[in-house]
Amino acid sequence: MYPDDGAHPTWGDTVRRKLAPILVALGATAALAAPAAAAPGAHQPMTPLPSTGTSPVEPQAGFRVLPYLQAPSSDSMTLVWISELDTPGTVTVTGPGGRQELTSEPVHLDLMEYSDAELAQTIDGLNQGSWLHSDANYQHVVEIDGLQAGKSYRYTVTQDGVEHTARFSTAPDAERWDHVRMMAFSDTETEPAGRIEHREWETAHAGLADGSAERPGIDSLWAQRYGTAVRYGEELVRYPMNQADALDANIATIAEQDPDLLLIAGDLTQGSGYQPAWDEFWRHFAGESSDLASNVPLVTAIGNWETYASISGGYGTPEDRSPVVVARNRYLDYMVTPGDPANPQVRDSYYRLDHGPVTILTLDSTNGLPDEDTTTGMLSGEVFSGDDTNLTPERMSTDTQGSFTAEEYASAFANVYATDASESDLPDLGEGSAQWEWAQAQLADARAQGQVVLVQFHHAAYSSGVHGTPPNHEFADNQSGVAMRAYTPMFEEYGVAAVISGHDEMFERSFVDSDGDGVGVQMYDVGVAADGLRGEQLYETADGTFEPIRFNTHSEWMAAVDEPELWENDANGNPQLVDGGLHYGHLQLDLERTRCGSELTLTPVYLFPQMDAEYTVTGTERRVYDDVVTLDLTADGEVVADNSCQGNTHRN
Template identity: 35%
Template sequence: MKKTALATLIVAASSIGLTACLDGSNSSSDKVAPIPEEIAPDTRVLVLPYLQNPTQSAISVIWFTDTAVPGELVVDGVGSFASEPELVEALGYGESEIAYIHGDKNFGGIHADVTEGQAPALPYRHAVRVEGLSAATTYDYQVRQAGSETLMEAQFTTTPATGGRANIRFLAMSDMETEPESTDKIVAWGASAAAVGSGKLGTDPGTYNRMYPVDQTTGFRANIQYAMERQPDFWVIAGDLVEKGGRQLDWDEFWRHTAGEWSNIASSTPIFPALGNHENYWHPEGGSYSPPAVMRSYDKWNSYWELPRNYGTDERYEKRYYRMDYGPITLITLDSSNGDDSDPLKDTNLAIDGVQSRVPDFNRGSEQWNWAINELADAQARGQVIFVQFHHTPFGTGVHSLPSGSAGIANNEDSQSGQPMRIYHELFVRYGVTTVLAGHDELLEYVELDGVHYWDVGFAGDGLRGPGYAPTTDYVPFDQLPAQAQATHWSAHGDAPEIWNGNQLIDGGKHYGFLEVEVRPSGNEDYEVIMTPRYAFPLMDESGTVTGEFAHRQYNKVVRVPVER
């Protein structure tokens, strides 16, 4: 039921100002009269309104334009408020990006309207936080942008009261790694070796060079359409949202999918992201994982997201790890980007200098570790159903589940291994974490260990690789898993065999998708958590040619977990 509420408007004039409005203060600013439509210059909306940081009494609406003309947010039953646009210089373009826009390989037509040889205009950020709302209430809203014919309409819903009993549905995915090059770019699609009489976690040698039938752009778009159909309360992305965190074109592509020409899922579904290794990466102009590259990449990350504060000692730790409460759910997001630089066995990225790049360590005794203990203990004491997300999957069988080291994948070592994140397992068991959501291996994979349910949800829209890294190495690190994890292991690669009718795929195999998580009240105080992996299946005709249509399906692995409070 929609309710009328008094609201205060907090307009962020800077990222510092945005942070300040999340500390529980009652600061507000006066309404700003919008520029009359008839005198406003032509304005393009570059990123449609998207939702951030919902609580039981507040929510933020953010959008981007190409001029400094204020926009107007109208919330049904609450009021009308003007934005104060802020120029965001961190969202600029490098020379290679300008060359790509005007080159002959811009198959997706990104920024096709930009004058030859020029860069797209720097964007202006509009951020409006509305407070004084009612818990668990849906509001209609509009964003009107003077100088633009675009009228944006959607709904947002505030969270249930923390600890309140509610039925919640959210989606989890990772590793979409958006970039303009995803259009017309298909990926390797290895099949399980079980079909040829070998182990199910191996890859059929006949499929080493087999390519997926649709490109990455098409696959991710189909995935998002399925996600929207499920009407989630919020959306968790466990890292690698973009291919290169320091490259603006890759962020532009992400918003085309989520708050742009291809969908507006983010206009009604708040996103809670974690940083992946690709969010710390910039190439070719920035030196991969060099400190300037990591810093530039963080500046872009910081410009887009408004997330709960962690009050870290370094301002650049903000938005890297945080806690979110959504009724009976607590989501703890950790930053697995960097560990102990002096010990490869305690580091997930041997190329990042954590001190110079101002990236927090995650290891025992670090600031992030101690923060996690405090938040997990508090959530457990409040009887919350606890979920944790970070990027580097700790218990997997993919290339990034090889032992940590610099010897190379061909020698069965990986410089970006997820194994160091196993250090948190003891905390997850101690504080009753139900589920851990991760990615990085680009698998759909599950294990249960000591009552904690681990998912790799890295099948959103990029790679569709299998375990190991065939054909570079035929070693699959299944033996690296603890015995209980081996006994409970499931993967789309090995446990959802492809079913063919001649050249036509009928069912099964690994496809782009997401994990759906439902938290349902059970009895007077308890809950049941139901986890269902779903996927967008590309339909084929009898000749094996894709039709352009997708069927919405689920895998044969539904995990139900009773949670006692």
């Protein structure tokens, strides 16, 4: 967890002694290890010890997690994979500049063993334990250096005699590029139950499209096939694709567009402290379902689900938040990213990535100070009503997490890692914090370099969904993203083009232009990767009906409102969906060079389910919502209201 600087000479032995009884109490039988030297820019891993886990599955040769790409740059790429045997692997890289052969050093991931609750879990519709692997997890991190900018490389990783071959491309030179394509979504929230679970599918409050037939009802053939769910007092049919199939379709559609980067703005799993959820995540991205992450670098943010242990302890208790510590550090173990060198204890939970002309800042939005909690009445601002025009500085919230306090987390961290509570790896998001100062310095530097700047974090600051109101609002939320609005003036000052978030499981675009000059920041909630499909946050009126709160006055477009569903009855009188509605999808970002600047096109993509007359899903069709936004940027990377170079793009 810390740099190998001798500051914690007994750290490894104490971790092993302290964490073992805690994990046993959570139902785990983990063998813990002392720290080994970390690669530059990586977190501190642990040296391997024999596993004493109780999974019924024996360790297998080859890959538990296929190679996945991390920390890309113009001259290097970090390659990570997970094996179940404690044996080195080899990497062969070929491309411009010649051939490289590298050998990995396996490091035991001591937090990844199954808890007793996970081993005993049953899921209706799946054979008990069919989703389990062994308890052995060995991480291999290989940094490939000496590469050339904007070039394609082929690599083969051999682990225990098993080979995996893929390709990657380095980032282009910031001065020599034509086109950068990025994809973004959030809330994949993987879990084994997602293979069979169909999620809620809220209707648009604005109603159906003109001329539409009625949506299938609770007694329809659709309901018989996919079930129903109650939202805001109304029973509605569920979505026709289960979560796993939806994510696979989303990934396949993304892969077809050949992106340079994939941004995932948090909530990767249905509980980071729930190991089967991680197994499922990697099955989709670097495993049985696809190897997208072997070819496209993942740029991830930490979300609220990354601080939750699910059936392995949840959020713990105020006296013991160790499940939160374990969950958070499991995410940080998997993701090998460049962080804040001045604040290494936070383990790269926020970081900067430069990809040619683009700078991406990933922030950690999981904690703010002072702590707030609606259940205890611990609020930092006075309670108010109405929309966000009433959000005065005195009413501004500070926190995004109402389930535990920073003090509780720090106490558990100190117990788990046998150090002082001040060494907690949970950063504050607020003004004056280390993360705040780092973000401001990185934005100033990126602007000075003429970069096009994007920011991602999990908790959407501007949302019309269930997390859209602050904890001190009349209709309060205990995990609100409103506290992240504190960064908006900074984003506007340094010309951030777009902010990518999730959390509300919606598809929504907001626009903030404080001075009204037509140049502001596009704010997206792209939480439509594979989990819930939600509409607006509603409240119950005095007469028992439900109306939208619409706290977020900056909302410009949302799929659940502005894309009404169009149904047509077939010959048998069964409604068939023709177009519209809220579906799984992603945001496509295309940056293209122009004669005197660049042009950023933000395209909201959705996957329209194709079904036969019996409502069997036969595939998906890539469609685009009617909210494509094109931003003109100067040669210095700043968004402008009117660019004379519009239309003079250099396309591949």
